[in-house]
């Protein structure tokens with residue numbers, strides 16, 4: 001084995017989940033927490049993130065809620081507009097505290113609350129292994145470095161190496177992709193503080209959704225859900241091409257929507273294929289083993305249809321740190337000696353078991369709810385849509401229940 005590094009707690013990935021986990025653990029008094037991130041700098045892909053009441057509760061527990069509230073206006077409701085039918089309907093799930101943050105603001109707030117040098121950039125984890133000499137788990141990086149940690153948390157997203165070690169199946173792809181961007185209106189946009197979703201039935205091509213949410217008085221976030229069938233197997237990675245594709249397929253939308261996209265700065269555009277873990281896999285999957293567990297998209301990547309994946313990662317972080325803190329003190333975790341190590345190992349295992357137990361019910365319901373909404377907006381099969389609607393009505397009558405969830409105190 002190559003060069004070794006040792007930590008009490010190692011986290012793989014510095015996305016929202018990894019940063020929130022590190023901050024939650026730090027606030028519980030665990031000081032030797034290191035994040036290993038494969039990128040060379042912080043990533044804030046996807047321009048913005050909508051945080052609903054449940055996410056704000058978690059951010060308050062992490063101590064960064066107040067400063068972030070100043071960064072985005074309160075969204076006071078939502079409306080769905082069927083352009084071709086002239087129908088309008090209130091979006092029942094947009095209630096409580098909803099704000100659309102720039103991802104950069106969220107990532108920066110979490111990072112700035114951490115001690116300097118918590119994140120090690122340019123560290124690509126390639127495997128989690130059992131060291132046959134010590135029988136402990138180690139993280140291996142692609143430059144052959146080995147990370148030994150008493151607790152290892154995988155926050156490495158939808159293609160997680162840590163989840164792979166735990167035996168998770170690869171994630172799946174929805175039949176829609178998302179193109180997102182930001183439009184800056186230097187003199188103010190004049191839109192109401194509302195989430196507006198415009199829908200257009202395009203016959204055999206299925207329906208097209210365009211969403212618009214103001215970030216502040218001048219900046220507006222938009223997204224378009226594009227059925228993959230409309231892309232002829234080509235995935236636009238160049239922003240100019242993304243804009244052309246978007247403008248081409250939205251030609252029957254109102255002029256202010258077309259103009260919003262036409263005049264967006266190219267460097268704000270992103271194209272994302274939508275991954276998810278089947279709800280039944282979140283029900284039966286193994287998300288911890290010994291001193292290793294996963295968090296965020298690594299555990300429960302879900303479509304963006306309810307705007308809850310990131311907030312669920314924030315909740316995970318609070319619940320994880322609370323459970324670790326309840327079972328083991330920072331002083332005991334740093335203790336050495338065989339007896340202490342064995343005791344620690346048992347307590348860590350119990351804490352991670354409890355964390356996954358607590359989170360499973362929440363993420364199964366969230367994943368299922370998101371999956372059903374995704375089928376309604378993305379599937380071209382009327383039968384699949386009908387079944388999804390029936391299940392939604394039976395299982396998720398209160399459409400805003402997902403944002404009323406409280407992950408509790410840190």
Ligand SMILES: Cc1cc2nc3c(=O)[nH]c(=O)nc-3n(C[C@H](O)[C@H](O)[C@H](O)COP(=O)(O)OP(=O)(O)OC[C@H]3O[C@@H](n4cnc5c(N)ncnc54)[C@H](O)[C@@H]3O)c2cc1C
Pocket residue numbers: 012013014015016017018036037038039043046048049050051055123124125126155156157158159160161178180272273274275295296297298302303304307308309310311312313
């Ligand atoms: C189109 C779209 C819109 C969305 N909108 C919303 C929304 O409005 N609200 C909301 O709450 N959620 C939303 N989500 C979901 C949200 O973006 C994710 O749930 C959230 O970003 C997950 O964070 P994460 O830290 O778990 O994973 P990621 O953000 O994927 O971070 C993983 C990190 O791990 C690093 N990494 C990966 N592999 C390795 C490795 N082998 N070694 C080292 N580092 C590694 C990556 O570089 C990355 O930094 C949306 C998702 C999509 C696709």
